[in-house]
Amino acid sequence: MKKEKGRPKRKDVMEAPFEIYRRSLPEAEQEKLALFFDDIKNHVMLAKGEVLKIRTDFENALLYYSSAGLSLDDALDRLSVSNLGGFYARPPVLWYKLDDAAKIFPLSMRHGQMSVFRLSIYLKQDIVPEILQMSLNFTIKRFPSFATTVKKGFFWHYLDASKRRYAVELESGIPCRPLKISRSASQSFRVVYFHNRVSIEYFHVLTDGTGGMIFLKTLIAEYLHLLGTEWTRADGVLNINDIPSEQETANEFLRAGKAEKMSGYSYQPALQMSGKISKVQPCRILHFRLDASRLKDIARSKNVTVTSYILALLFVAGKSATDEPKGCISIQVPVNMRKYYPSETLRNFSLYCGIRLPADCISDTESIIENISEQLKQETSLQSMSRMMASTKRMNELLRFIPLSIKSAAARNMFGFLGDSAFSNTLSNLGVVKMPPQMAQQIDSMDFMLGGSCGMITFENTTTLSVAKRTADPSFEEKLYDLFAADGIIPVMEGSELYEC
Amino acid sequence: MNVKIIYPHAEKKKIQRQDVIHWAKWPFLLAVIACVIVNIAAGPPAWCLISIWSLWMVWSFFISPALVEYNRISLWIRFITSSSILLLIIDTLFPAGWSAAVVPIVDTGGLAVASILFFTDLERQKQNMMPLLLLLFSCLFLSVSGLLGGRMTWEIIAAGALAAAVLAVCIAVLRKGLIRELRKRFHT
Numbered sequence: 001m002k003k004e005k006g007r008p009k010r011k012d013v014m015e016a017p018f019e020i021y022r023r024s025l026p027e028a029e030q031e032k033l034a035l036f037f038d039d040i041k042n043h044v045m046l047a048k049g050e051v052l053k054i055r056t057d058f059e060n061a062l063l064y065y066s067s068a069g070l071s072l073d074d075a076l077d078r079l080s081v082s083n084l085g086g087f088y089a090r091p092p093v094l095w096y097k098l099d100d101a102a103k104i105f106p107l108s109m110r111h112g113q114m115s116v117f118r119l120s121i122y123l124k125q126d127i128v129p130e131i132l133q134m135s136l137n138f139t140i141k142r143f144p145s146f147a148t149t150v151k152k153g154f155f156w157h158y159l160d161a162s163k164r165r166y167a168v169e170l171e172s173g174i175p176c177r178p179l180k181i182s183r184s185a186s187q188s189f190r191v192v193y194f195h196n197r198v199s200i201e202y203f204h205v206l207t208d209g210t211g212g213m214i215f216l217k218t219l220i221a222e223y224l225h226l227l228g229t230e231w232t233r234a235d236g237v238l239n240i241n242d243i244p245s246e247q248e249t250a251n252e253f254l255r256a257g258k259a260e261k262m263s264g265y266s267y268q269p270a271l272q273m274s275g276k277i278s279k280v281q282p283c284r285i286l287h288f289r290l291d292a293s294r295l296k297d298i299a300r301s302k303n304v305t306v307t308s309y310i311l312a313l314l315f316v317a318g319k320s321a322t323d324e325p326k327g328c329i330s331i332q333v334p335v336n337m338r339k340y341y342p343s344e345t346l347r348n349f350s351l352y353c354g355i356r357l358p359a360d361c362i363s364d365t366e367s368i369i370e371n372i373s374e375q376l377k378q379e380t381s382l383q384s385m386s387r388m389m390a391s392t393k394r395m396n397e398l399l400r401f402i403p404l405s406i407k408s409a410a411a412r413n414m415f416g417f418l419g420d421s422a423f424s425n426t427l428s429n430l431g432v433v434k435m436p437p438q439m440a441q442q443i444d445s446m447d448f449m450l451g452g453s454c455g456m457i458t459f460e461n462t463t464t465l466s467v468a469k470r471t472a473d474p475s476f477e478e479k480l481y482d483l484f485a486a487d488g489i490i491p492v493m494e495g496s497e498l499y500e501c
Numbered sequence: 502m503n504v505k506i507i508y509p510h511a512e513k514k515k516i517q518r519q520d521v522i523h524w525a526k527w528p529f530l531l532a533v534i535a536c537v538i539v540n541i542a543a544g545p546p547a548w549c550l551i552s553i554w555s556l557w558m559v560w561s562f563f564i565s566p567a568l569v570e571y572n573r574i575s576l577w578i579r580f581i582t583s584s585s586i587l588l589l590i591i592d593t594l595f596p597a598g599w600s601a602a603v604v605p606i607v608d609t610g611g612l613a614v615a616s617i618l619f620f621t622d623l624e625r626q627k628q629n630m631m632p633l634l635l636l637l638f639s640c641l642f643l644s645v646s647g648l649l650g651g652r653m654t655w656e657i658i659a660a661g662a663l664a665a666a667v668l669a670v671c672i673a674v675l676r677k678g679l680i681r682e683l684r685k686r687f688h689t
């Protein structure tokens with residue numbers, strides 16, 4: 001027998017699973033499939049590699065549906081190519097100026113340090129990566145300001161549209177670690193999954209917690225839809241096939257009035273937790289899963305809001321974690337400006353205030369809670385936040401004609417010098433998240449995490465307080481746990497290993 | 502307090518960029534200070550400027566590279582620009598007059614390579630047009646200065662001609678895209 005010359009073709013060695021599946025179909029279905037993939041070609045006009053990736057995503061999803069026993073017709077119906085819209089077929093022409101709150105984030109970032117926050121949803125079933133990838137392929141077009149890459153202008157950074165396949169990844173690294181945004185068309189968010197959890201980590205330049213949550217909810221809604229859950233549109237879940245409105249990408253800081261003087265940016269150093277700051281940031285993640293109704297009852301019994309109550313606990317726990325006898329503990333509290341200025345924007349529209357107490361006044365929660373509640377009321381009042389919003393706008397106007405290279409150098413040094421020491425901690429409370437009932441049935445819990453601080457979110461009867469630790473010293477979380485337990489709330493503790501000792 | 506682990510084990514990189522920056526910062530700063538002191542002690546010319554600029558180049562290319570827009574074109578053009586400045590400093594401190602010929606040659610070569618990188622991957626590289634435009638305008642400026650100064654050597658003519666040609670191609674190929682790119686880059 002004559003020996004064949006040359007390298008064997010790849011398909012001779014091992015046939016791809018999709019090809020085996022395709023050939024197993026009756027001829028009529030094979031034709032349907034061929035037409036379907038032709039249609040994908042018409043909808044995806046990206047570079048060759050990207051087209052191949054998207055085609056493979058469709059193939060993987062079809063294979064999953066086949067293994068789940070779904071008929072080809074139903075599978076093709078769910079994966080309807082029209083869901084891709086024109087996003088992958090049109091060249092990228094959109095670009096966005098950064099909103100006034102976002103301008104500081106690219107200016108202040110350094111190697112290994114970036115403002116990243118993370119939102120997670122825990123489903124009752126393990127994640128199907130093939131379907132999650134398809135839901136991201138379909139969802140991204142609804143959020144054009146997220147499908148962007150950070151670029152440098154002469155005066156400011158900006159977001160430039162980037163048409164590519166946005167990938168979901170199996171979670172493997174440290175949560176909230178910096179994103180690599182320096183390459184051409186780099187993405188400024190990452191979607192990761194692990195067991196039953198889907199998380200999105202955002203560079204803050206894109207959005208704030210509210211905008212990020214809308215994206216995550218819409219992604220999960222599409223994911224569940226692809227898995228066969230029907231739900232009625234409500235509660236901040238967007239229709240992926242709607243045309244994005246201009247209001248969704250608006251810089252709402254432009255609504256601010258004229259600032260008479262700069263306010264809200266005074267700098268006073270705050271006490272920091274003792275212990276060696278870990279080289280790996282955050283060095284550990286901890287979630288305190290709390291009974292939401294019990295938490296509410298306790299806060300109500302003390303005549304304060306849940307945020308004030310948690311702040312009081314953080315002050316006491318913070319004091320137990322520092323050896324400094326004198327000075328002030330200051331906790332930064334981000335404030336959602338949509339409360340005062342209703343808005344549909346998905347960009348950043350939040351500011352912050354600081355709650356400050358002398359360390360020697362902090363002994364127990366009862367003695368400080370009233371003071372905290374009062375400060376919180378004052379600092380987050382409409383007048384106070386409007387003044388800060390006007391100041392933010394004014395500051396950006398003053399800096400607008402200074403070249404970026406000068407602003408960058410100044411901001412990096414200022415932020416390095418002031419940013420870490422102005423606050424002892426941060427508590428960002430995203431509040432109660434509602435989902436359409438059909439979706440809520442499939443969701444177990446949620447969490448919200450800020451790099452190096454505390455984030456809080458409530459879904460159904462579970463409030464999750466997430467602590468992203470900066471030092472390995474466990475005294476802060478142990479004290480916090482004891483304080484909750486003393487008030488009759490036994491937290492269910494979940495988290496990560498210590499990433500660095 | 503029992504913590505249920507719900508995150509995967511994360512492998513930590515052995516060497517992190519920030520560690521390299523942290524450890525390299527002090528030797529670099531010491532080298533700069535040492536060069537200045539020795540130069541002051543030894544007297545003119547101010548050769549420490551050459552050392553400082555070279556150290557800056559090593560720092561910004563290898564130790565602490567750009568966090569935004571670290572792509573082939575911007576990296577290459579930053580390299581060409583920094584090298585040209587280094588050549589000008591050397592020729593200014595040790596005058597021999599060769600920089601008038603060498604810098605335009607380096608810039609012309611750099612512009613040629615950058616144009617190849619740009620036009621062979623136009624769809625993706627459109628977003629990285631700004632550094633190319635900056636080098637292009639620098640070459641044009643160099644040629645106009647040469648023309649006005651009465652020094653029209655072949656190197657300067659070549660730099661000007663190539664820059665004008667690349668600019669013309671950019672305008673012809675990109676049209677509105679060029680204006681949009683300029684608007685993005687110079688927005689306030």
